[in-house]
Amino acid sequence: MEHAGLLARLRRAALSAGLVFACLGIGGLAGNAAAQGDAPATAKVKIDNGTCLGCHDGTKGKLEVPTAAGKPRALSPVDQQKFEKGVHSQMECVACHADIKDNAEKNNAHQKDAQPLAKVDCASCHQELWEQTVKRGRADDRPRLKAVATNIENYKKSFHARPNPDDKTKPNATCSQCHDTHSFNVPVNKSSTENTQWRLGISERCGSCHSEQLDTYKESVHGKENAKRMLADAATCSDCHFAHKVANTSSEPFKLTVTAQCGNCHGKQFDAYKDTFHGAANTLGYGYTAKCYDCHGSHDIVRVKDPASKVHPDNRLETCGSCHNAKKGLAPVSKGFVSFQPHAEPGNFTRYPEVTAASWGMSGLLIGTFAFFWLHTILWFYREWKDRRERGGGPVHVRVDEVPVALQAKQFQRFTRTWRIAHFTFALSVMVLAITGMPLFYPEVPWAHAVMNFFGGPKVTGLIHRCAATVFASIFFWHLFYVVIKLGRQWRTWKVFGPYSMVPNLKDLQDCIGMFKWFLGQGPRPKIDRWGYWEKFDYWAPFWGVTIIGVSGLIMWMPSFAGQFLPGWVFNVATIFHSEEAFLAVVFLFTVHFFNNHFRPDKFPVDVVMFTGSMPLDEFKKEHPLEYQRLLQSGELEKHLVEPPSKLQMKLSRLLGFTLILIGLTILTLVAIGFFSTGGPSLPAGVVV
Incomplete structure (x- = not known):
């Protein structure tokens, strides 16, 4: 019976490849698996989506479920209109919530004496789908699905997947904490208005856990630029920290890659940085030299002309001195550091x-x-x-x-x-x-x-x-x-x-x-x-x-x-x-x-x-x-x-x-x-x- 239940879940999941991208932020994978011959027709279930949404639409009052701690947890309502526009719209609710059978069974979640439901594991479901795709020899036909599988592996190694210090039984963050799986839908067209609005919401989603960083970010040049122009051209959290490879910011891998992320937007400055000793050592794989954030800050970056900027002429000696000091075995800074041009461009005669x-x-x-x-x-x-x-x-x-x-x-x-x-x-x-x-x-x-x-x-x-x-x-x-x-x-x-x-x-x-x-x-x-x-x-x-x-x-x-x-x-x-x-x-x-x-x-x-x-x-x-x-x-x-x-x-x-x-x-x-x-x-x- 357990094997049959798993097979049913896989068949239903294959009906919508959009499931893959919904949970992991990839988005845009249309639910056409059945049309492509990846899975047979969906098996009949006793509870359909209409039945579920009839209660979980937020109009029937407060709904709660039991938890392992004994204290009931309130359920968030599901907006049917948003659900129908999301990548999971073709999915049956019970494909993910497999513990839900029907109202007649004992120990069902809907009974008063129900046991806590098993946590929905987005990553395992998507990974199983990818493994089945590989077994059928369809891996080359599904490059985006391969990207999802890669994201799963990246997440497992990320800082979010580590046990939470306060509760070792839980990871730091799960898929559902970043993605609303009932309405999630990443716009594929990056130049579309929908994609812009989605990007503008990234910082708020991250800020639900990292509130202090969000407050600082909002006052930075990146946060103000996005808030002012509403074009999402400036950096958001995922641009610097990645979406599924979030690493400890003090780790060597993060130090070696974060500056390259800055270069995705600031290309000329990044090229000039790579031509410095700091940048060359970073490119060679040594993380002890100065990075962009060492000089400019991270969440609190402001324009150079702003007196609060760490690289403002009035603050440069202090900023350089944070590394160039006797404690770190380097000679202290002198006044010549103030006018040094770390991003000088040979060929720009007017400026350099x-x-x-x-x-x-x-x-x-x-x-x-x-x-x-x-x-x-x-x-x-x-x-x-x-x-x-x-x-x-x-x-x-x-x-x-x-x-x-x-x-x-x-x-x-x-x-x-x-x-x-x-x-x-x-x-x-x-x-x-x-x-x-x-x-x-x-x-x-x-x-x-x-x-x-x-x-x-x-x-x-x-x-x-x-x-x-x-x-x-x-x-x-x-x-x-x-x-x-x-x-x-x-x-x-x-x-x-x-x-x-x-x-x-x-x-x-x-x-x-x-x-x-x-x-x-x-x-x-x-x-x-x-x-x-x-x-x-x-x-x-x-x-x-x-x-x-x-x-x-x-x-x-x-x-x-x-x-x-x-x-x-x-x-x-x-x-x-x-x-x-x-x-x-x-x-x-x-x-x-x-x-x-x-x-x-x-x-x-x-x-x-x-x-x-x-x-x-x-x-x-x-x-x-x-x-x-x-x-x-x-x-x-x-x-x-x-x-x-x-x-x-x-x-x-x-x-x-x-x-x-x-x-x-x-x-x-x-x-x-x-x-x-x-x-x-x-x-x-x-x-x-």
Whole structure:
């Protein structure tokens, strides 16, 4: 009998798929299951809806039912007109209230000695209907029903489904507390007047339990906007807290998702927030950084120009100080925080002129640098590849007959051990800086979260990043000190534009023009001296790079100190400079620099001169013919010759070279994935803490 009763309930429930959406707030599922062949015709019952509504329409006086506590509970009347317009209108009352049989049976709810009725379980009924749909292989035909089943699972995990602290036998909230199942009908058309009126009532329904929050909400910009315009365009409770996934607001999942809910309405502000350190950490899955509600409030949000706003200029220091304080291990806020723009939009010159100018300037630098050197790289590759093909493959072999036979097996020492160690350390620090910084550039791509987790989260990764930056800067300043000392000793003989100087000169311009002519077959390859113009560019690029990245990094590293002297917009500009210059450095090094030194047809697959310090004489003569001739004619060539590296040294040098190249190309690949996934380098506009 119990099985038959359940089957009857399922058959009646299937007559109206609207039942599914009524109880869970989905709405609009028409009662056409029978027409679609999902269930047979309804079985006959002894009590029809007319009989039920004849008593429960509110005109027969007060109706009560017994409860487990012994105190009768008054029943709310059912408005027949509203019921007939609701999604349950095709349902039989007894399909849900299965305990009601007829008036003649003993222990029936209508008898004086009746036992309390079993609570109607909306979720179980809908879930059973979905399970039957799946068993019949109709799941793909009922996507909205699947959504209901998903909502059921979400509700079971939600804060509302947890046991009530005052009565552990009851959940915090049930379906019927939010939805009037007798008249419920969510308008499907979201642009309709009916849907607007339904949305406008959400806050009141939630406020029946959360009265204090409702009172605060009504005074907020969201509540006032809805009350004033009656368009329901502003946020309601379910927009921020969801309808069936209501979570504890102090839980990590809620913290990670609520800001995205704000972004559904405030798209530009949300995009700008994601470009801050706060937003990037949130996107990566770490909930300890500031969210929208930390700065703007939650139920009490008011417009920024309102003196009561937490982000009003008069209140910003206090608001920022709630997180930036000694208790939380952060330096206290300073006056620069007041004018910082957490939602600055590069491109909106009228409102953010400094940020827009910085963005345009760095974009121009990137475009100009890459346009020139990528064209240079493509043409150089084409020319060397063409020459190799014409001579039948293999590199060019230059004879060094002018050198005594006994010396021809030796190599020319181009870099000392000190410079090789400095190069290796410099390269390693750049790679660590890139791999620890790039996740904040592209927090939405899958690899960013994996990398951040590998290093132990944003805090540990930030520490590693700053340690690598310290090593990077130390090598740079050591080099400056070395150069100054050397110039001090050789100031009388040193020539600013001499062949051994790294200062660009007229010959570099001539060599550059000559190389392009050679690329295009319009002239011979120019003869290069000690340094090529591309090598001088590689040398000077870190000077502006370290200046831009270093100064901007220090500003973000010590925001409270910098904020005592600098306006807030400097932080926005600093982060643009830092991110764009870092992007330029990474892409340039692992494309142009790698090509010039390793990937050219005459160098491929790896050049080990920076690891061994020396190069064969024939290669030296080919790559730097002017220096070779000058040393040969002056008789100084022999002083620069050393024994060739051993086989073990060559193997280790190649292994080291391939390892660094592999790491560099891996970083380049990750950056490329991030770039093409997001449409460009992210511009973090927040202070790194």
